[in-house]
Amino acid sequence: MPTILLYAYMALFLVFIVxxxxxVVAVSFSSSSYIVFxxxxxxxxxxxxxVEYRPFISSLIVSIELALGSALAGACLGVPAALSLARSxxxxxxxxxxxxxxxxxxxxxxxxxxxLYYLSAxxxxxxxxxxxxxxxxxxxxxIVRTVLATYxxxxxxxxxxxxxxxATRWQTLRHVTLPLVRPGVFAGALFAVLTSLDNLPLSFxxxxxxxxxxxxxxxxxxxxxxxxxxxxxxxxxxLIAIAALFILDRLYGIERLTAV
Amino acid sequence: MPPPVPRRGLxxxxxxxxxxxxxxxxxxxxxxxVPLAANLLRSAPAGEAGGVxxxxxxxxxxxxxxGILLETLKVALVATLASLVxxxxxxxxxxxxxxxxxxxxxxxxxxxxxxxxxxxxxGWRVLxxxxxxxxxxxxxxxxxxxxTDIAETSIAVYIGLVHxxxxxxxxxxxxxxxxxxxxxxxxxxxxxxxRLRTFLHVTLPLSVDGIVTGCILVFVVTNGSFLTMLLLGGGKINTLALxxxxxxxxxxxxxxAAAMGNVLxxxxxxxxxxxxxxxxxxxxxx
Numbered sequence: 001m002p003t004i005l006l007y008a009y010m011a012l013f014l015v016f017i018v019x020x021x022x023x024v025v026a027v028s029f030s031s032s033s034y035i036v037f038x039x040x041x042x043x044x045x046x047x048x049x050x051v052e053y054r055p056f057i058s059s060l061i062v063s064i065e066l067a068l069g070s071a072l073a074g075a076c077l078g079v080p081a082a083l084s085l086a087r088s089x090x091x092x093x094x095x096x097x098x099x100x101x102x103x104x105x106x107x108x109x110x111x112x113x114x115x116l117y118y119l120s121a122x123x124x125x126x127x128x129x130x131x132x133x134x135x136x137x138x139x140x141x142x143i144v145r146t147v148l149a150t151y152x153x154x155x156x157x158x159x160x161x162x163x164x165x166x167a168t169r170w171q172t173l174r175h176v177t178l179p180l181v182r183p184g185v186f187a188g189a190l191f192a193v194l195t196s197l198d199n200l201p202l203s204f205x206x207x208x209x210x211x212x213x214x215x216x217x218x219x220x221x222x223x224x225x226x227x228x229x230x231x232x233x234x235x236x237x238x239l240i241a242i243a244a245l246f247i248l249d250r251l252y253g254i255e256r257l258t259a260v
Numbered sequence: 261m262p263p264p265v266p267r268r269g270l271x272x273x274x275x276x277x278x279x280x281x282x283x284x285x286x287x288x289x290x291x292x293x294v295p296l297a298a299n300l301l302r303s304a305p306a307g308e309a310g311g312v313x314x315x316x317x318x319x320x321x322x323x324x325x326x327g328i329l330l331e332t333l334k335v336a337l338v339a340t341l342a343s344l345v346x347x348x349x350x351x352x353x354x355x356x357x358x359x360x361x362x363x364x365x366x367x368x369x370x371x372x373x374x375x376x377x378x379x380x381x382x383g384w385r386v387l388x389x390x391x392x393x394x395x396x397x398x399x400x401x402x403x404x405x406x407x408t409d410i411a412e413t414s415i416a417v418y419i420g421l422v423h424x425x426x427x428x429x430x431x432x433x434x435x436x437x438x439x440x441x442x443x444x445x446x447x448x449x450x451x452x453x454x455r456l457r458t459f460l461h462v463t464l465p466l467s468v469d470g471i472v473t474g475c476i477l478v479f480v481v482t483n484g485s486f487l488t489m490l491l492l493g494g495g496k497i498n499t500l501a502l503x504x505x506x507x508x509x510x511x512x513x514x515x516x517a518a519a520m521g522n523v524l525x526x527x528x529x530x531x532x533x534x535x536x537x538x539x540x541x542x543x544x545x546x
Contacts, residue, residue, distance in 0.1 A: 002455070003357065010353050013346070014368050020383025020423065021375055023393065027386055036391045077284040084276035096281060103292055105532055107484025109501050110299070110521035111292075117302065117514065118295035137292050140284060160273035169275065177275055198376045200487060201501075205508070218378050222491070231386075234379035241374040 021238070028231035035228060046232035056233050059217040062128070064240075066135055066213060067196040071189040073132070074139030079185055082147035083177065087156065097148065104141040108201035111137065116205040131206045131213070135196045142195065143188035150184025151177075190248055194241060296525070303519035315519035329523070332499040335489075336482040339421040343478050344471065346422055347429035351470070352463070354430070355437040369427045377424055381491045384420045388492075412494025420488040425481060429474040436470030437463075469539060476535045480528045500524055 023037055031041035050056045081100060085093050103111065112134060119130045158180065162172040178185075200215040207216050214237060222230055304312040311317075319325045354365050372380060387393050388410040398404045410416055440463065448458040486501040493502075500520050507517040 006349060006353055006357065009349055010365070013350055016346075016423070017368055017372060017426075020380050020387060021372065022383075023386045024379050024383040035386055035389070037386045037393045038396070077287055080276060080280035081284040084278060084280040087274045087276070088278065090278070096285065099288060099293075100284060103288075105480065105528055106296070107480075107501065107521075107524050107528060109484055109486065109504055110525055111296070113504065113508065113517060113521055114295040114299035115291065117518075118291075118298050121298075133291050137288065140288065144284075156273045159275050163273060172275055194373060198378075200377070201484070204505075215376055215378055218376075219487075222378075222382075230378070230382055234376060234382065238375045238379065245374065 024231045025235050025238075027228050028235045030228045030231075033227055035226060035231075046228045047236075049227075049229040050233045050236070053229065055212065055217045055221075056214070056229075059212045059214045060233070060237070062211065063197055063214040066128075066131055067193040069132055070135035070139045070196055071143070071192040073136045074143045074192055075185055075189055077136070078140045078143040078188070079147055079181070082144045083151055083181070085144075086148050086151040097144070100144045101141045103137050104145075108138065108199060112202040112205040126206050126208045126211060128211050131203065131211050134202050134206065135199065138199060138202060139189075139192035139196065142191040143185065146184040146188035146191070147181055148184075150181045150187075154180055186248060186251075190245070193244065197237070197241065299518050300522060303515055303522055305515055315516050316523075318516070319519055319523060328498050328500060328503055331497065332483060332501070333527075335417070335421075335497060335499055336479050339418060339425060339482045340475050340479045342418060342422050343425045343429040344475060347426045347474070348433060348471075350426075351430045351433035351437055354434045355440075356442070369430050372423065372427055377485075377487050378491070380423055381420050381488055384416060384423070384492060388416050388419070412492070412496065414493065414496050416492040416494075417489055417497050420492045421482060421485075424485075424488065425478045428477050428481065432474030432477060433467060433470035436473075437467050440466045472535060472538050476531050480531050483524055483527055 026039055027035055027037060028046055029042050029044070030036070030039035031043035031045065032039065078100065081096075085097050085100075115130070115134045115137075116126075119125070119133065124130045124133070159172050159176050162176045163169075167175070198215060200213075200219065203213040204216045204219070214233070218230055218233065303315050305314055319329070350365070350369070354362055354369075358365050385392075389395075390409045392410075394410065395404075395408065444466070445458055445462050448462045449455075453461065483499075484501050486499065486505045489497045489499055489502045490505065501524065504517050504520050504524075507513050507520070
């Protein structure tokens with residue numbers, strides 16, 4: 001493909017990527033109560049609507065608590081295992097890494113379905129705890145994957161030096177290892193949070209008034225009415241995700257996040 | 261003279277022992293392995309009329325369900341090929357042409373991942389519906405005389421799927437292309453090969469690992485997704501994942517839904533097995 005055609009193609013591609021997102025942001029400011037594009041006039045009314053419509057706000061809070069909580073739990077479970085597996089030469093290490101990465105490969109709708117009936121049988125029922133367990137299972141592979149990659153790239157000499165200089169195992173972990181693998185932990189946690197926020201196939205099985213996540217509420221809202229408030233809440237959710245990415249970029253640098 | 265202290269060989273210092281794996285292995289055994297195994301039992305009704313494989317028989321012999329199974333695979337295949345065709349030039353551009361714009365391109369490839377799938381699907385409905393932008397444009401240019409509803413067709417589903425999946429394809433391919441030495445392509449050009457020939461005989465074969473990884477990832481993700489079909493398909497496209505969703509919402513036929521889920525899992529497992537086999541083979545060939 002001649003270079004000029006390639007540039008033209010790239011321009012088209014960027015339009016393709018941005019178009020539906022821009023359309024939603026535009027519609028969220030529509031003054032009309034049904035969806036037309038281009039919009040007839042500007043108004044904030046749909047943003048007021050999402051403040052008034054309780055389920056949007058309460059499910060957004062559930063979604064954020066769930067995303068942060070499951071990423072944290074996933075990190076507590078996944079990071080020690082990744083540190084151990086990265087340096088292991090045992091034959092079982094490869095097998096175990098595959099187990100820890102496996103939840104990514106199982107379709108979320110199947111995992112959600114299986115967990116719902118299993119946890120109900122264990123009388124966990126449809127509670128926040130069930131939802132939290134399901135999302136933690138899904139978070140583990142993202143964190144293990146990035147921490148494995150980060151830690152494998154580090155030389156064991158750094159930790160060995162600390163140990164030779166008299167640091168205990170705990171001190172080495174706290175002052176040498178964890179600071180070095182932190183970009184990997186944060187990159188994995190970021191993927192886990194973003195996936196959790198949008199994980200409708202896993203969440204909708206555990207839907208109840210207290211455990212509905214934002215995508216579940218949005219889907220059921222869309223089945224009954226089709227107005228621009230969906231566009232407004234989508235835009236808010238996107239802004240939250242962008243803000244999270246921005247903060248992480250300020251703290252740790254985006255290059256180091258995508259490099260893994 | 262004391263004997264020399266035996267060195268531990270070249271074994272590197274290890275901070276974390278094997279026991280550090282125990283909590284996560286326990287957690288995943290209880291909340292991942294056992295539930296999926298229980299799902300297998302759930303799909304096999306022992307002692308009922310029709311036998312243990314009742315649901316699987318229904319799924320693989322009833323014409324309606326066979327049709328859905330085939331449609332699931334067809335939709336995933338078409339979406340995968342479309343994402344490959346759309347995504348490959350983007351990955352190539354990112355690695356070979358973007359230069360200092362690389363960061364900007366990466367941003368635009370990653371930005372959809374910051375929005376919910378519901379948002380993106382909703383956006384396509386806005387653009388493609390009867391009162392949407394596309395119809396307005398086509399009417400203005402006189403290409404059509406009456407607005408048509410493109411949302412609620414299978415084309416809308418494919419557009420929506422490619423939009424969701426193409427970032428995965430681009431990132432899979434670009435990470436492999438980055439490792440391809442640009443001098444190999446330059447050598448081919450110097451030796452007289454045209455652009456197309458260089459691409460077909462040098463660049464494309466060297467990036468095949470990225471293509472395999474990207475295609476299998478996209479294929480498996482499509483098999484498990486139902487939201488795009490639900491919101492953009494208008495009932496025109498029925499897939500296995502969509503059927504599981506509908507079974508759960510309406511009929512609550514647990515055993516049958518479990519059986520369909522296991523078939524989806526089997527397809528995913530076969531795909532990843534194939535990926536492992538393909539990548540290992542290319543690895544040996546080199």
